[in-house]
Amino acid sequence: xxxxxxxxxxxxxxxxxxxxxxxxxxxxxxxxxxxxxxxxxxxxxxxxxxxxxxxxxxxxxxxxxxxxxxxxxxxxxxxxxxxxxxxxxxxxxxxxxxxxxxxxxxxxxxxxxxxxxxxxxxxxxxxxxxxxxxxxxxxxxxxxxxxxxxxxxxxxxxxxxxxxxxxxxxxxxxxxxxxxxxxxxxxxxxxxxxxxxxxxxxxxxxxxxxxxxxxxxxxxxxxxxxxxxxxxxxxxxxxxxxxxxxxxxxxxxxxxxxxxxxxxxxxxxxxxxxxxxxxxxxxxxxxxxxxxxxxxxxxxxxxxxxxxxxxxxxxxxxxxxxxxxxxxxxxxxxxxxxxxxxxxxxxxxxxxxxxxxxxxxxxxxxxxxxxxxxxxxxxxxxxxxxxxxxxxxxxxxxxxxxxxxxxxxxxxxxxxxxxxxxxxxxxxxxxxxxxxxxxxxxxxxxxxxxxxxxxxxxxxxxxxxxxxxxxxxxxxxxxxxxxxxxxxxxxxxxxxxxxxxxxxxxxxxxxxxxxxxxxxxxxxxxxxxxxxxxxxxxxxxxxxxxxxxxxxxxxxxxxxxxxxxxxxxxxxxxxxxxxxxxxxxxxxxxxxxxxxxxxxxxxxxxxxxxxxxxxxxx
Amino acid sequence: xxxxxxxxxxxxxxxxxxxxxxxxxxxxxxxxxxxxxxxxxxxxxxxxxxxxxxxxxxxxxxxxxxxxxxxxxxxxxxxxxxxxxxxxxxxxxxxxxxxxxxxxxxxxxxxxxxxxxxxxxxxxxxxxxxxxxxxxxxxxxxxxxxxxxxxxxxxxxxxxxxxxxxxxxxxxxxxxxxxxxxxxxxxxxxxxxxxxxxxxxxxxxxxxxxxxxxxxxxxxxxxxxxxxxxxxxxxxxxxxxxxxxxxxxxxxxxxxxx
Numbered sequence: 001x002x003x004x005x006x007x008x009x010x011x012x013x014x015x016x017x018x019x020x021x022x023x024x025x026x027x028x029x030x031x032x033x034x035x036x037x038x039x040x041x042x043x044x045x046x047x048x049x050x051x052x053x054x055x056x057x058x059x060x061x062x063x064x065x066x067x068x069x070x071x072x073x074x075x076x077x078x079x080x081x082x083x084x085x086x087x088x089x090x091x092x093x094x095x096x097x098x099x100x101x102x103x104x105x106x107x108x109x110x111x112x113x114x115x116x117x118x119x120x121x122x123x124x125x126x127x128x129x130x131x132x133x134x135x136x137x138x139x140x141x142x143x144x145x146x147x148x149x150x151x152x153x154x155x156x157x158x159x160x161x162x163x164x165x166x167x168x169x170x171x172x173x174x175x176x177x178x179x180x181x182x183x184x185x186x187x188x189x190x191x192x193x194x195x196x197x198x199x200x201x202x203x204x205x206x207x208x209x210x211x212x213x214x215x216x217x218x219x220x221x222x223x224x225x226x227x228x229x230x231x232x233x234x235x236x237x238x239x240x241x242x243x244x245x246x247x248x249x250x251x252x253x254x255x256x257x258x259x260x261x262x263x264x265x266x267x268x269x270x271x272x273x274x275x276x277x278x279x280x281x282x283x284x285x286x287x288x289x290x291x292x293x294x295x296x297x298x299x300x301x302x303x304x305x306x307x308x309x310x311x312x313x314x315x316x317x318x319x320x321x322x323x324x325x326x327x328x329x330x331x332x333x334x335x336x337x338x339x340x341x342x343x344x345x346x347x348x349x350x351x352x353x354x355x356x357x358x359x360x361x362x363x364x365x366x367x368x369x370x371x372x373x374x375x376x377x378x379x380x381x382x383x384x385x386x387x388x389x390x391x392x393x394x395x396x397x398x399x400x401x402x403x404x405x406x407x408x409x410x411x412x413x414x415x416x417x418x419x420x421x422x423x424x425x426x427x428x429x430x431x432x433x434x435x436x437x438x439x440x441x442x443x444x445x446x447x448x449x450x451x452x453x454x455x456x457x458x459x460x461x462x463x464x465x466x467x468x469x470x471x472x473x474x475x476x477x478x479x480x481x482x483x484x485x486x487x488x489x490x491x492x493x494x495x496x497x498x499x500x501x502x503x504x505x506x507x508x509x510x511x512x513x514x515x516x517x518x519x520x521x522x523x524x525x526x527x528x529x530x531x532x533x534x535x536x537x538x539x540x541x542x543x544x545x546x547x548x549x550x551x552x553x554x555x556x557x558x559x560x561x562x563x564x565x566x567x568x569x570x571x572x573x574x575x576x577x578x579x580x581x582x583x584x585x586x587x588x589x590x591x592x593x594x595x596x597x598x599x600x601x602x603x604x605x606x607x608x609x610x611x612x613x614x615x616x617x618x
Numbered sequence: 619x620x621x622x623x624x625x626x627x628x629x630x631x632x633x634x635x636x637x638x639x640x641x642x643x644x645x646x647x648x649x650x651x652x653x654x655x656x657x658x659x660x661x662x663x664x665x666x667x668x669x670x671x672x673x674x675x676x677x678x679x680x681x682x683x684x685x686x687x688x689x690x691x692x693x694x695x696x697x698x699x700x701x702x703x704x705x706x707x708x709x710x711x712x713x714x715x716x717x718x719x720x721x722x723x724x725x726x727x728x729x730x731x732x733x734x735x736x737x738x739x740x741x742x743x744x745x746x747x748x749x750x751x752x753x754x755x756x757x758x759x760x761x762x763x764x765x766x767x768x769x770x771x772x773x774x775x776x777x778x779x780x781x782x783x784x785x786x787x788x789x790x791x792x793x794x795x796x797x798x799x800x801x802x803x804x805x806x807x808x809x810x811x812x813x814x815x816x817x818x819x820x821x822x823x824x825x826x827x828x829x830x831x832x833x834x835x836x837x838x839x840x841x842x843x844x845x846x847x848x849x850x851x852x853x854x855x856x857x858x859x860x861x862x863x864x865x866x867x868x869x870x871x872x873x874x875x876x
Contacts, residue, residue: 309710309759310736483731490735491728494708494719500670501706501772505720505779506694507728515729 007145012264014144018153020260021160022215026233027240027252028167029211035184035247036204039095039106040420043113045234047083047209050117051216052225053125055079056132059220069137080214087209091202097600099201102306103420104366108556109599111549114230115592122227123586132220152221159218163211164253171249176203184247231545235275235431239282242424245295254293275435279428283413286425290417307361307496308484308561328470332463340462341534346574347466347473348531353554353566354477355523360552361560362484363516364496365415368423369430370524370551372410375543377403377525378532379437382450387443392456396529403525404518406433411517415510427545434543449539453532469530476523481563483519492516553591556598559605568607621646621815622667622783627676629662629839636662638839640676644783644815649806651830652819655859659839660819661703661787667817668700668785669693680783694723699781703788705768707760713771714756717743720778746774750804766797773801777808784809786818790825798822802829827851835859 030044059075098106141148171177179200183190191197244251266277359365380402381395410429414422437444459468483489495502495509532538558569581587602609622644629637636659644650652660665671669690678686708716721739747753750770790798809816820826827847835843835856843853
């Protein structure tokens with residue numbers, strides 16, 4: 001029995017400790033930044049990645065000048081400082097302008113930074129992975145109970161508690177630390193005491209980014225710096241901060257220890273699904289303690305939800321609807337096969353984004369993992385075709401049902417949560433499903449996905465499938481619109497506007513939100529199913545963060561305060577992508593900058609801006 | 619006839635006793651005021667009656683039914699309406715829609731998915747708004763109303779549930795003096811005509827002594843005096859509680875109580 005060998009267990013526990021240390025150093029920065037600024041910084045993972053790339057490039061050059069441990073560690077430290085300065089730049093240019101914005105905008109803006117950094121890193125450091133040098137003096141492994149163990153890992157194990165101690169000293173013994181702790185407790189109070197907030201926030205970002213960079217730089221002897229390490233570390237760092245309680249440094253340490261061990265030993269039980277185990281831990285902790293180990297309830301206010309408001313009915317709305325339907329039906333007369341394919345995808349994503357609008361714009365429930373339901377619908381349909389050989393007519397409802405079921409399960413967990421915890425939990429749910437789709441190769445086909453998902457004969461070919469998509473999309477959007485205007489939609493808005501008032505007039509807020517999850521999930525699942533048949537295949541990326549962010553970007557682009565915004569946003573984003581992508585390889589840079597620009601300049605989106613302009617003119 | 623019975627209510631926050639053995643009753647058609655200096659436990663008692671806080675000991679009975687541990691939603695169905703210290707309305711909706719929403723919930727229609735909400739109970743909502751003098755503003759968005767008007771809309775929302783008991787947490791906070799008197803006169807006439815019991819907290823002594831039938835004085839979580847406005851005004855302990863200022867509870871010279 002390999003697993004019961006004490007030496008093996010010891011080595012496994014030690015490697016769990018060393019990954020816990022690395023994770024803590026990075027997550028500690030994230031939690032401090034959140035505590036002071038109340039911003040969940042997606043770009044924290046990007047800073048970690050920059051730290052790794054910088055160190056892997058800088059340290060070898062320094063070692064050429066003078067070989068020795070001092071040079072190595074000085075190089076690591078210098079890289080972390082460089083990243084700290086980049087954090088300062090991000091704070092001054094972006095974060096400073098969005099401290100008062102709704103949290104959805106903050107999440108999206110920092111995700112915009114993630115996209116920008118991804119392309120910039122490739123431009124600056126090149127597309128290859130960079131393996132850093134091993135630390136001088138720590139090259140030989142040590143023997144532990146007869147097993148060889150890398151000595152560098154032992155240094156990492158020590159690094160976690162050292163950083164914890166230094167951060168503790170900084171927070172307890174310096175004026176800066178006192179202010180950081182005070183701001184974590186009550187930001188407004190600190191502001192009214194005459195503290196220079198700009199300096200405090202910039203300093204906090206330097207500290208947070210420095211820790212992210214340090215976490216990344218320390219990795220270079222273990223793993224090569226590569227594109228994609230940003231999103232994998234940010235997912236884990238989110239789990240650590242959420243489980244520990246957002247803003248709590250000791251909480252992050254405890255959570256990192258637990259997660260490190262869970263990963264080290266979970267690999268023995270579920271060899272492929274450590275990610276699932278980690279996210280399940282988060283689900284369990286949040287189900288018992290909605291604010292993590294040491295977190296506190298968020299102070300309501302400041303991060304108020306934005307969404308649609310009552311408006312006067314358009315005078316000729318039925319006529320306008322007929323014109324839109326006529327245009328949609330007439331497109332096949334003028335469009336070629338390629339344009340029809342684009343139009344089909346736009347319609348699918350419009351439906352997907354519109355289903356999310358029910359949660360965000362109407363319910364004020366910021367779901368950051370809506371791709372979960374899109375993907376469930378797509379996989380549900382594809383699996384039904386692959387394993388049971390059912391027809392498209394049966395597969396689409398099956399996909400929808402699977403998505404509704406998934407939304408019911410996820411919804412039951414998350415409706416107890418609020419704000420940022422809810423966003424993180426929905427993100428975690430989507431990541432769990434992503435991991436399942438990616439790792440359960442026998443059933444889902446893993447990375448390759450499932451192919452051969454073709455529509456029924458009567459619906460195949462670009463024109464029939466386009467018409468089917470248009471019909472399903474129009475009918476579903478009209479049904480959802482009806483629901484938004486019905487008492488149920490109003491009840492969701494009521495709970496969004498004032499939860500206390502909604503409860504005082506007898507509304508069961510959680511039950512309504514749960515039902516909203518199921519309806520939105522079902523609609524997203526339908527969109528996913530149609531998408532699967534339009535492409536003939538599904539793959540795990542449908543469940544990924546970027547699919548969720550696509551839907552959110554469409555909402556933002558179209559306008560969160562409008563009903564038709566998501567539809568316009570879907571068309572605009574898709575058109576932009578088709579137009580820009582062939583021209584440049586820097587699509588992510590462009591998309592990221594666009595998201596940031598929208599948050600800063602047009603927070604009301606295309607439809608909202610046009611409507612305001614129209615209203616001001618009238 | 620007794621509408622609300624509060625018996626031996628206790629609430630601890632860690633080592634702090636926010637309410638100790640609070641006992642009182644409210645009769646139908648009666649207006650009872652709870653006063654006391656800041657931190658006396660007014661809002662704590664209030665939120666335990668409204669269901670926003672759970673009491674640690676004691677009982678709350680409405681019409682003889684034990685509602686000590688029921689949720690705010692169920693209390694609403696039993697006939698408890700309330701307004702908040704900072705007015706809570708649905709700012710994305712018009713004044714009429716706010717009241718319609720309460721009527722929809724009152725009729726248990728909030729899960730309906732078909733007929734538009736703005737077409738439901740419209741007449742009844744406008745009638746309720748006209749009772750608080752807000753009929754003209756029925757189609758104005760709540761976010762565009764002046765604060766005093768928002769408070770009146772909130773009163774209409776609370777009345778939409780046909781409450782037996784109305785809880786008003788500092789009903790006139792943030793309003794101009796003239797508006798205060800008008801709002802309380804309005805409340806008094808509505809509650810009197812329908813036999814609604816009113817429990818309210820207030821800092822404005824003119825409002826308290828002008829409108830309350832009885833006054834309850836809280837200090838450090840305990841009731842130190844109860845009785846008619848005149849009895850309370852004469853009470854030595856009450857005078858000391860208000861920062862030792864024996865004149866704090868006297869009406870201002872030259873201003874008649876509203």
